[in-house]
Structures are given as C-alpha cells and as structure tokens.
Amino acid sequence: MITAAAQDMATNLSSSSSVRLVLVSTGPNAHLAAGLLARHLGEAPEAALARLAHAPSVLAEAVEPHLAQNLAGLLRSFGLRVRLDALHGPETPVNLSIQISIPVRMQRTIRIVAEQTGLSETETTQTLQRPGGVVLTGLSRAEAARIRAKLDRVGTLIVIESDPASTVYDVFLPDRDPSEALTDRLRMMGAEPDPITNAIAAGLDGALCDHLLRRLPDAGILVLDRAFQRYDLYLSRATGWVTQDLADFLVARTGLPRSRFEVLSERLPLRIELGLAPAAARQFRADYASIGLHTFLVLSGLAQTLDNPNL
Template identity: 40%
Template sequence: MSAVLNLPRATVADLLDRTPVLLPVPPGQDARRLRGFLMAMGLRVADCQPEIADCVDLCVQPASGAEMDTLVALLSPLVQSVVPMPDAALRDGLSLPDGLILPTLPVAVAERLSRRLRRVRHLSVLLSNSTDAVHDVFASETGLAGLSAHLRILGYHEDPQTGALAAGLDRHVAGHVMRRFPQARIIDRAFQRFDVVLARVNGPVSDDIADFLTSRTGWGRDRFDLVSPAMPLRIETGLLRASALRFRRDYAAIGLQTFLALSRPMPA
C-alpha cells in the first residue's frame, strides 16, 4: 500500500492508527485497488469528492395507477429543462420500481425543479444528499448467486427490520455492488417506500383492535381472526422508511406483529 500511495511504510502505519484518516488518492486503477484492499482489511472507506459535495439526487415516483402518458407529457418539458432525456427514457425511468432518479444535480437546480414537479398531481418528489446517501440492498426471493456472500465479505449484514440483504452502504460501495451484481436492487434510504403487513395478533382480537384494523383496511373482523404469517394482511402502504419503522414499533406496542415489504415489488 505504501508503494501505491507513494508514502513511507512508517507514515502509512501511522496514518492508519488514526480514525478517521485522510489518505492521498492515487489515480485511476490504483485508487480502485486501494479501496478494495482497505475494504478487504475490514476498513470502511469514504472518498471526498468535491465535485458532488453540493449536489443532490432527485427521485420522481408516480402514484399507483397514475396515467403514464399524461405524466410523461407533463414532465417531459420540466425534466428536459435540466437533463436532456427523450420521452421514451423518461417513461422507462418512471416505470422502474424506484421511480426516475436524476443523480448529482446542483442543489439550486434540484430545488427549483422539485418545486415545479410538486405541482404535478399523482407524483412524489424526493431529494437526497449525493455525498451522504445511505443505501440498502434488496433482492428477489430467488436471490442472486454470490451476492449475500460478497456482501458479508465487505462487512455488511441483513437488516431484520426491512428485510434488506445488506444495510448502510455508502455511495461508493453501492456503486461497486451494482457494477458486480447489476440485477440487485440497491435503494437510497431517502427513496425507499414500504408497506406494513400484519402477520400475527398477540392474543384474541379485541373489539378495539378489530375496529382499529377495520378503519385501516376496510376488512371485517372475520379476516383478522385468520391473520397469520401464511395469511398476512397489508395495513399501511407507501410509507417512507422512517415512518414505516415508526408504525411498526407502534403496532408492536399494541400487540400487532408486522413486517415491512417494499411498496414497489421486485421485478419478476
């Protein structure tokens, strides 16, 4: 490593004794090799990138059932005022499970565009800081060969709260995993949406609980008596991550055992 950094070994050893530490970044392939080496040693690595320090990612998510042709016609001039994008690409982006993401926009540009987009009905607009974004990795039920093992090697583990295969990836690790496993679904936490699904009711279903669940779902009491992990019941939809976790805690406090499921399911 001292050869890659062009520093004496004693200097490198001294630097690595500090946490955090700034290292001079070597060019090109050497930088990628150094990052991989440090991660293999169990160290977390974050690059300082001045070019995206004042940028945000913008995510556009259409509401369920939104008329796509109408949305594309409304959004096309707005998006193209910032990013050149054919209507076909715009439609494809809006159709993705996580919606259309416009990465690393200058803050002023993103805020101006988001204000204009929020005037469009049946649309959700979310922003995330490009440098500080935290990502989680999800996969379909069949999974991806080698993905879980690779994530464990990198020091990441499952998140029992959300069902993510790995939680808390920074922008660079997320990019690395995406390049190696392009079919994986890697989502910025700011853009994640979850449904809260009821799997079990602790004890008999009281009248108060039944009335509450009816108000949330529209179902009658007979359905609640059948709730089980094999026959779960969706009780909240489309919640952002923090809200979904809070709802799950609140439901647990009144004896309702739930789990979270991504609102926009994995593609088949």
C-alpha cells in the same frame, strides 16, 4: 454513476483550503473511535461518540485537508465509512426521486413526469411503479429546483432530493436467492443484512455499491438510496384474538371490512400502511408489535395486493 460526485470531490481536495469530514455509515466499533476523533479535533469524547453513533452525519467542518485524510484513514480502520467533501470547489450535483404519493389522475401525472424528465410515457409508467420511482442523477441544483417546482404543483407526486456525496445505500435481491458468488462477495466486503427491511446489505457507500455492480453485473441486485426508499407494511398475524377495539382500529386505519380481520394468515397478509419512509416504517412496525400485531415490511413497488387497492 453512483460515485461520479465522489470522484469529482476527491480531485478537488488538494486545492481546497478546508474539508468537511462526513460519516457515511457507522459500525459496532464506533465507540472505540470516539476517543481518537475527540483528541484530533479537541472536543469531548461524548460529543464525538454522539456523532459517530448516527449516519449520515458531519463529523467535522472546515478541517485542514491533510488532517482530514489522516482521520479518514484511521476511522476506516475501525470499520467506519467516511467521505471527504471539498468546501470550496465546483458545485456538487444532486439526485432526485419522483414517486407517486396519491394514485389519482394517473394519465395526467405520467404525462407531466415524462415531459419534465425526457422519458417516454411508457417508460415513465413502468419506472414509477418500481422501488424508488423515477430516479434522476447528477442534476445541477438549479435543474433540480426547476423540476421540483414543476412537479410539486401536480399534487399527486412526492419529489425527494439526495446529496450523492453522503448517500447511504441498501442492497436488495427481490426475485431470487443470493448466489454463492454474491454471498462470498458481501462477506468479503463486511456487508451486513437488515432483517427488518430484507436488505441483503445495508448502509453501503457509493464506492462499495459500484464495486458490487462491477463484480456481479448479473446478480439481480437492486441498489437503492435510503432516502428514496418507501415501504408498505403488511399485517400477517396477531397474538391472541383480535378484540373488538383492535378490529375497530384496523377498520378505521385501513378502510377494509371487519370480516378481513376475523382470520389473519401469514399466507394472505393484509397491507395496512403504504409508502412509509424508513424511519416511519420501523416505528409503525414497533407500534403494531406493542399491541400484539405481527407485521413485515416490503419495499413499495415490489408487491401487489387485491386488498384495499386505493391505498
């Protein structure tokens, strides 16, 4: 399911007059590949490096298919993950994630999502509480637009769209420690963890995720499109005392009583931010660290807390 769009694209490359070269995930050797990319595309190395440093990104538009395939092979030899998209072919599908943004009028919200997705209300309730929410894959753009138009009017939902041809995935293991087989497989794949998000493998493409799921179907892993990820931020401790100004800030930010911040404990962390997109989550964590507050991230839907249940 993850790579159906990629397979469709691959079959149309030979019949396409031009191809888009997409960087799916970068790597530590990106700077070594910049000169090679620049020479083949006739551009400055600095421009090539800027695109190779961030993913996903379009490395080149409208490239001749044979050149694009050669470039893709060379870039992969540097440890970069790239994808070729046919510019003239069948319409590529899209994926949607439906998530709760404001937890009010829940019965009405669940009923509407169930009507639009074809799920039962029980299944909708359960799925909305999980990381990524309700995920619909392989939709036509017209169908995705129709669903978005219906759900955007609800007011309590967020609907996120993702292009499966350039999606970046992270892999999580919520409920257990990794098995030896899983650890060995990730090492063989060259996958790197992300200690900030607790992903056991970060920045994978769909083909690698499919490979992992086929090899270890019972490993208990959660594969999640990065665009669909949302994080809750938990406060675990502070450097030094929580001053009056800092306590005022936390009270205003969270709505919790001041007494909750008098004693901070890593065993009883406080949820202080909810539903942050990945980039925002990292920025919030850095901002809190700059004022002496130690925090950590948890995928929204993985943890529950009695503190501030209205967040």
